[in-house]
Amino acid sequence: MESIVVFCGSSVGNDPEIANCAYELGGIFAKEDITLVYGAAKIGVMGRLAQGALDHKGEVIGVIPDFLKLKEVFHTGLSKLIITENMHQRKLKMHELSDGIITLPGGYGTLEELFEMTTWAQLGLHQKPIGLLNINGFYDELLAMLRTMVNKGFLKQEYYDILLVDNSIDGLLDKMKNYQPLPLPIWIKKDQL
Ligand code: AMP
Numbered sequence: 001m002e003s004i005v006v007f008c009g010s011s012v013g014n015d016p017e018i019a020n021c022a023y024e025l026g027g028i029f030a031k032e033d034i035t036l037v038y039g040a041a042k043i044g045v046m047g048r049l050a051q052g053a054l055d056h057k058g059e060v061i062g063v064i065p066d067f068l069k070l071k072e073v074f075h076t077g078l079s080k081l082i083i084t085e086n087m088h089q090r091k092l093k094m095h096e097l098s099d100g101i102i103t104l105p106g107g108y109g110t111l112e113e114l115f116e117m118t119t120w121a122q123l124g125l126h127q128k129p130i131g132l133l134n135i136n137g138f139y140d141e142l143l144a145m146l147r148t149m150v151n152k153g154f155l156k157q158e159y160y161d162i163l164l165v166d167n168s169i170d171g172l173l174d175k176m177k178n179y180q181p182l183p184l185p186i187w188i189k190k191d192q193l
Contacts, residue, residue: 003035005098009106026052040064127181
């Protein structure tokens with residue numbers, strides 16, 4: 001993987017291990033020459049993540065919609081800042097720039113971004129690995145909800161398995177590197193991805 005988009009909170013939360021882990025992940029990207037693509041904020045878990053990469057001389061691309069840029073909480077030290085007209089364009093741009101996805105703890109925005117990517121994978125619109133870093137069990141209840149969706153017949157097991165989950169960065173990156181995507185549905189051609 002040459003570039004990974006990371007979705008995470010614009011808040012920092014109250015478990016210091018989460019922000020520390022985001023910073024560490026940024027540093028690992030820099031060392032492994034993986035470009036970080038993210039939402040461009042200097043605040044919250046997002047800010048710690050970017051700082052971890054920048055402090056270790058990593059390449060960081062921030063993608064932010066115009067209206068959020070006006071809040072002046074975007075990071076001014078990024079390798080590249082891309083400004084989009086709206087949130088939809090921002091997510092599409094982040095998707096186009098990355099060949100893997102990682103989600104760290106966050107709120108509504110983070111979950112929305114994660115589930116758009118799982119939904120698109122389920123439809124065969126991309127075949128990128130999608131990782132969930134379950135720091136200190138942050139996502140245990142969400143994973144239990146997904147199990148309920150499988151048990152009640154709303155989510156197929158094979159689509160549940162799209163989501164790669166680990167509580168360590170190394171474990172998650174290993175799973176992502178070894179990910180075997182589902183075969184494409186017959187109505188989607190490889191060159192359309
Ligand atoms: P949440 O998980 O609700 O904190 O949302 C994370 C998402 O917050 C990001 O991807 C953005 O859509 C949005 N966001 C909120 N504030 C900012 C900010 N200052 N700069 C960039 N993105 C932000």
